[in-house]
Amino acid sequence: xxxxxxxxxxxxxxxxxxxxxxxxxxxxxxxxxxxxxxxxxxxxxxxxxxxxxxxxxxxxxxxxxxxxxxxxxxxxxxxxxxxxxxxxxxxxxxxxxxxxxxxxxxxxxxxxxxxxxxxxxxxxxxxxxxxxxxxxxxxxxxxxxxxxxxxxxxxxxxxxxxxxxxxxxxxxxxxxxxxxxxxxxxxxxxxxxxxxxxxxxxxxxxxxxxxxxxxxxxxxxxxxxxxxxxxxxxxxxxxxxxxxxxxxxxxxxxxxxxxxxxxxxxxxxxxxxxxxxxxxxxxxxxxxxxxx
Amino acid sequence: xxxxxxxxxxxxxxxxxxxxxxxxxxxxxxxxxxxxxxxxxxxxxxxxxxxxxxxxxxxxxxxxxxxxxxxxxxxxxxxxxxxxxxxxxxxxxxxxxxxxxxxxxxxxxxxxxxxxxxxxxxxxxxxxxxxxxxxxxxxxxxxxxxxxxxxxxxxxxxxxxxxxxxxxxxxxxxxxxxxxxxxxxxxxxxxxxxxxxxxxxxxxxxxxxxxxxxxxxxxxxxxxxxxxxxxxxxxxxxxxxxxxxxxxxxxxxxxxxxxxxxxxxxxxxxxxxxxxxxxxxxxxxxxxxxxxxxxxxxxxxxxxxxxxxxxxxxxxxxxxxxxxxxxxxxxxxxxxxxx
Numbered sequence: 001x002x003x004x005x006x007x008x009x010x011x012x013x014x015x016x017x018x019x020x021x022x023x024x025x026x027x028x029x030x031x032x033x034x035x036x037x038x039x040x041x042x043x044x045x046x047x048x049x050x051x052x053x054x055x056x057x058x059x060x061x062x063x064x065x066x067x068x069x070x071x072x073x074x075x076x077x078x079x080x081x082x083x084x085x086x087x088x089x090x091x092x093x094x095x096x097x098x099x100x101x102x103x104x105x106x107x108x109x110x111x112x113x114x115x116x117x118x119x120x121x122x123x124x125x126x127x128x129x130x131x132x133x134x135x136x137x138x139x140x141x142x143x144x145x146x147x148x149x150x151x152x153x154x155x156x157x158x159x160x161x162x163x164x165x166x167x168x169x170x171x172x173x174x175x176x177x178x179x180x181x182x183x184x185x186x187x188x189x190x191x192x193x194x195x196x197x198x199x200x201x202x203x204x205x206x207x208x209x210x211x212x213x214x215x216x217x218x219x220x221x222x223x224x225x226x227x228x229x230x231x232x233x234x235x236x237x238x239x240x241x242x243x244x245x246x247x248x249x250x251x252x253x254x255x256x257x258x259x260x261x262x263x264x265x266x267x268x269x270x271x272x273x274x275x276x277x278x279x280x281x282x283x284x285x286x287x288x289x290x291x292x
Numbered sequence: 293x294x295x296x297x298x299x300x301x302x303x304x305x306x307x308x309x310x311x312x313x314x315x316x317x318x319x320x321x322x323x324x325x326x327x328x329x330x331x332x333x334x335x336x337x338x339x340x341x342x343x344x345x346x347x348x349x350x351x352x353x354x355x356x357x358x359x360x361x362x363x364x365x366x367x368x369x370x371x372x373x374x375x376x377x378x379x380x381x382x383x384x385x386x387x388x389x390x391x392x393x394x395x396x397x398x399x400x401x402x403x404x405x406x407x408x409x410x411x412x413x414x415x416x417x418x419x420x421x422x423x424x425x426x427x428x429x430x431x432x433x434x435x436x437x438x439x440x441x442x443x444x445x446x447x448x449x450x451x452x453x454x455x456x457x458x459x460x461x462x463x464x465x466x467x468x469x470x471x472x473x474x475x476x477x478x479x480x481x482x483x484x485x486x487x488x489x490x491x492x493x494x495x496x497x498x499x500x501x502x503x504x505x506x507x508x509x510x511x512x513x514x515x516x517x518x519x520x521x522x523x524x525x526x527x528x529x530x531x532x533x534x535x536x537x538x539x540x541x542x543x544x545x546x547x548x549x550x551x552x553x554x555x556x557x558x559x560x561x562x563x564x565x566x567x568x569x570x571x572x573x574x575x576x577x578x579x580x581x582x583x584x585x586x587x588x589x590x591x592x593x594x595x596x597x598x599x600x601x602x603x604x605x606x607x608x609x610x611x612x613x614x615x616x617x618x619x620x621x622x623x624x625x626x627x628x629x630x631x
Binding site: 015017101129130131136137141145148149162168173174175251252253254257259260269270272278279282290 | 363366367370390391394395396397398399401402403405406407408409410411420434435439440444445446447448449450451452453493494495496497498499500501502513537561562569570590591593594599604605607608609610611612613614617618621622625626629630
């Protein structure tokens with residue numbers, strides 16, 4: 001086993017679909033994305049923690065967060081740096097728009113080849129799609145083994161990493177040499193919080209595009225003096241990806257139709273909590289053999 | 293060639309319910325398409341497995357049987373499936389949206405560049421005309437699934453790539469013995485021609501599988517609690533009602549996320565899909581994420597302090613009141629008046 005590891009965390013900025021409020025749907029029935037806050041995908045935070053655990057086990061290792069998304073996704077790279085990541089890469093290009101999981105996995109795998117890590121840690125799935133496909137698909141693209149539903153890195157045994165996995169009805173402990181890709185479950189430990197000193201250190205970290213938008217002399221000087229404040233931003237050309245495998249054209253799956261969910265209106269019989277209402281309901285349920 | 297395939301999950305010599313549910317659905321799809329339904333069983337000690345699969349309509353059962361193929365490991369199973377699919381060229385391949393299926397299917401779809409839709413709630417056959425090119429495709433698999441936290445329902449197709457792959461959660465499709473059983477012809481797979489040493493790089497050191505303790509799927513009555521229950525302690529009253537009525541306790545994602553009860557009890561899009569005779573929703577607001585997993589219930593009673601809770605839109609009876617007040621009354625009446 002190497003003394004230090006190059007660790008890549010795959011993460012995604014997602015709309016917070018768990019907190020869909022009343023204003024989340026527009027009057028015409030379409031999703032109002034603006035009303036949904038963009039958050040660090042929850043299981044990707046569990047993944048970041050496992051990467052930081054690895055860094056604790058192998059001091060001197062380097063944790064890099066890799067995300068694909070629009071410019072504002074750099075927010076989760078900064079968040080990861082506040083919590084312990086050494087840096088990040090934003091993969092951003094209009095050509096990625098409309099990519100399904102397979103095209104996304106291809107794009108990510110191109111960036112990973114350039115980063116050349118020893119291990120990849122990803123969240124099991126993102127809450128906006130809940131597919132859990134990107135981790136295994138990236139592993140396949142790289143020809144690496146995958147350890148899904150990881151809950152704990154138990155330790156090492158020779159050249160192998162020992163990982164505990166959560167299955168539907170139990171646990172499994174596996175051993176696997178590097179390189180490997182692991183996806184981490186929500187049942188794994190929560191991510192450590194932001195570290196005050198790291199927040200001070202990295203709060204001005206920006207991608208080149210962000211720096212361009214909000215350029216001040218102070219900012220520009222700071223970034224020249226402290227190279228760690230420059231968040232790497234890569235386009236399709238930077239990772240030498242094949243356009244034909246990206247975006248809508250590179251996606252085998254196509255969306256044929258989107259329907260907004262509208263409840264079929266049905267009139268519920270209204271009852272109160274009074275003894276007589278409850279008793280007559282129960283009487284009815286027993287009489288109709290719904291109960292008993 | 294060009295048949296419908298179902299990957300069958302086998303745990304401790306038993307075929308998983310989700311696989312039998314997929315065979316039931318696969319049979320319907322194969323009948324519509326006029327093709328065969330073929331099952332794929334990979335594991336060890338699988339003699340006679342076809343007798344379990346044929347009643348659900350499997351015409352052919354492909355069997356790869358070797359000690360190193362059980363328990364399940366991703367790489368060897370994926371290598372066998374990819375090898376077989378390259379030869380058999382299925383038009384449709386279905387996997388359970390179980391931990392095994394959700395681990396395996398993306399790996400296979402990536403290797404075959406075939407496209408995959410996760411967690412479908414409905415599968416249908418239909419046509420499609422591409423608006424741009426004007427090309428018409430016939431007999432595509434419509435893969436229908438909720439997205440965006442259940443707020444939209446998307447129909448996904450794979451026009452140009454085969455197999456059309458989809459995963460489906462346990463309990464979403466019905467498990468039904470076919471009217472005419474399949475022939476269940478066994479075709480032994482020579483697994484060695486698809487496998488390399490590198491496929492066995494992951495070693496299983498320890499495995500502890502618990503028998504499924506909580507089984508809310510087959511309960512005739514489900515008493516489910518939501519975030520409105522307020523605490524883990526308050527769930528006790530739901531357990532009492534469920535026990536009296538001969539049912540099970542379910543929960544919404546919000547209640548499970550808040551640590552009020554076990555994940556195995558979660559009903560909804562990311563939990564279990566249930567169709568009980570009676571569903572009693574206690575302190576559940578009725579987000580689509582939840583109702584997607586219970587709107588097939590024969591009867592729904594909601595108990596909620598909010599008269600405008602969305603759950604009331606799909607409820608047969610909406611009791612406006614406090615769960616902690618209403619449920620004890622139900623228990624009391626039932627105890628006194630049932631035989």
